[in-house]
Amino acid sequence: MIREVVVIGGGASGLAASIAAKKRNKDVLLIERENELGGILNQCIHNGFGLEVFKEEYTGPEYAYKFIQDFKSNNIDCMLNTTVIKLEKEKDLFIITLTSSKAGLETIKAKSVIISSGCYERTRGQISMPGDRPIGVITAGSAQRYLNMNGYMVGKKVFILGSGDIGLIMARRMHLEGAEVLGVAEIMAYSNGLNRNIVQCLNDFDIPLFLSHTVTNVEADEFKRLKAITIQQVDESFIPIVNTEKRFEVDALLLSIGLIPDITLLDDLNVEVDSRTKSAKINQAYETSVSGLFICGNSLQVHDLVDNVSKESQRAGEAAADFIENINREKKQINIINGKNILYVTPQHLDFGWNHKDLNITFRSTKKLEKAVVKVYQGDSLIYQKRRSFIVPAEMETISFAYKDLSKEQDIVLELEEM
Numbered sequence: 001m002i003r004e005v006v007v008i009g010g011g012a013s014g015l016a017a018s019i020a021a022k023k024r025n026k027d028v029l030l031i032e033r034e035n036e037l038g039g040i041l042n043q044c045i046h047n048g049f050g051l052e053v054f055k056e057e058y059t060g061p062e063y064a065y066k067f068i069q070d071f072k073s074n075n076i077d078c079m080l081n082t083t084v085i086k087l088e089k090e091k092d093l094f095i096i097t098l099t100s101s102k103a104g105l106e107t108i109k110a111k112s113v114i115i116s117s118g119c120y121e122r123t124r125g126q127i128s129m130p131g132d133r134p135i136g137v138i139t140a141g142s143a144q145r146y147l148n149m150n151g152y153m154v155g156k157k158v159f160i161l162g163s164g165d166i167g168l169i170m171a172r173r174m175h176l177e178g179a180e181v182l183g184v185a186e187i188m189a190y191s192n193g194l195n196r197n198i199v200q201c202l203n204d205f206d207i208p209l210f211l212s213h214t215v216t217n218v219e220a221d222e223f224k225r226l227k228a229i230t231i232q233q234v235d236e237s238f239i240p241i242v243n244t245e246k247r248f249e250v251d252a253l254l255l256s257i258g259l260i261p262d263i264t265l266l267d268d269l270n271v272e273v274d275s276r277t278k279s280a281k282i283n284q285a286y287e288t289s290v291s292g293l294f295i296c297g298n299s300l301q302v303h304d305l306v307d308n309v310s311k312e313s314q315r316a317g318e319a320a321a322d323f324i325e326n327i328n329r330e331k332k333q334i335n336i337i338n339g340k341n342i343l344y345v346t347p348q349h350l351d352f353g354w355n356h357k358d359l360n361i362t363f364r365s366t367k368k369l370e371k372a373v374v375k376v377y378q379g380d381s382l383i384y385q386k387r388r389s390f391i392v393p394a395e396m397e398t399i400s401f402a403y404k405d406l407s408k409e410q411d412i413v414l415e416l417e418e419m
């Protein structure tokens with residue numbers, strides 16, 4: 001049997017994408033490697049989810065539950081405990097290799113595939129942290145999983161490196177569970193987390209944030225367990241400044257040093273990749289450079305808000321359904337280019353072969369801007385502009401405008417003009 005749409009990953013993204021494709025009357029199969037749907041939401045027991053989609057504040061599992069109910073009521077086929085290990089394409093069909101303890105190795109064929117495989121955490125090795133290699137240095141997401149899903153405390157005296165949202169949320173979580181959280185160090189001069197998380201997770205509990213600081217030494221005791229860490233202030237080139245050392249005796253160091261989209265399944269497909277997002281380049285239909293292959297959620301770009309994951313993935317699911325109805329779509333695309341003060345932009349292409357009314361663009365800034373104007377140019381013509389205040393790299397921005405009158409011959413450039 002050839003499936004119409006196969007969705008890989010059953011987190012917020014895969015759920016929204018598969019519901020949307022199914023609502024367009026397509027045959028949909030979702031594959032998830034864990035024994036339940038929901039993805040990372042299942043371990044995020046704090047609130048802060050759903051304000052945009054549901055106009056209410058839910059915890060992660062509550063938010064997931066809403067979508068799982070919708071998924072089930074739409075009778076969508078689903079394989080749990082099943083991992084996709086290989087994705088290839090032969091002519092117009094995708095060949096998907098799966099493995100599960102129940103069925104062993106299996107292969108299925110599909111007309112289109114949506115990648116919703118989420119992201120993974122950067123580890124100590126990726127930032128070349130000096131010092132010993134003791135037990136007790138762990139990524140913040142793993143610590144969250146141990147604590148919230150398995151009931152294990154990973155430490156009693158804790159320090160956190162990195163002020164992204166997971167680091168901030170884990171600082172509060174460990175504090176509430178009775179651990180002493182001695183501080184959060186951030187190498188940048190600003191936090192990478194949402195402003196509300198700095199207030200609600202650090203300031204409310206008097207947990208110090210050391211900006212422009214990093215860990216420069218890790219010490220183990222005789223049992224190879226973490227004994228202490230040293231942090232140091234860094235200069236503008238991130239070089240540690242002498243005589244700024246502060247030593248903390250801790251038994252756990254949680255690393256919240258970045259998330260990277262998981263696109264390992266694209267290895268055999270020769271997909272065009274963006275070095276800025278570290279994921280596939282897409283057009284406005286979330287379609288990669290491989291026709292019929294779509295990508296969304298954290299495997300496309302690391303999101304700060306799940307609501308944006310759901311909205312984006314719904315559009316990707318609808319696009320996959322549209323693709324099935326018109327497989328031989330003509331490609332006519334222009335590039336969307338990162339201009340001044342833009343860290344990255346998605347989509348990277350606008351494809352006139354797709355018939356959308358509006359172009360939704362998401363982007364992040366390279367720096368904090370108190371006041372700015374978002375401008376989009378095609379050649380010398382200014383085709384969109386909007387004032388924005390308080391733009392920070394930690395918060396994803398979105399703009400949307402109609403594109404039917406744009407030239408099909410010239411690229412467009414997005415920039416942020418500082419005011």
Ligand SMILES: Cc1cc2nc3c(=O)[nH]c(=O)nc-3n(C[C@H](O)[C@H](O)[C@H](O)COP(=O)(O)OP(=O)(O)OC[C@H]3O[C@@H](n4cnc5c(N)ncnc54)[C@H](O)[C@@H]3O)c2cc1C
Nearest residue numbers: 009011012013033039040048083084117118297298305306
């Ligand atoms: C600690 C933390 C706190 C957050 N706090 C907030 C918050 O307060 N508010 C908010 O709005 N958002 C928050 N977010 C963001 C939001 O939760 C995520 O952006 C969103 O849930 C990601 O959904 P996803 O489906 O893209 O990825 P995931 O949830 O990671 O789902 C990916 C799924 O794919 C599966 N998978 C991967 N590879 C394969 C494979 N090869 N075969 C089969 N299955 C596979 C995985 O098992 C997983 O279930 C937080 C995120 C984190 C990590």
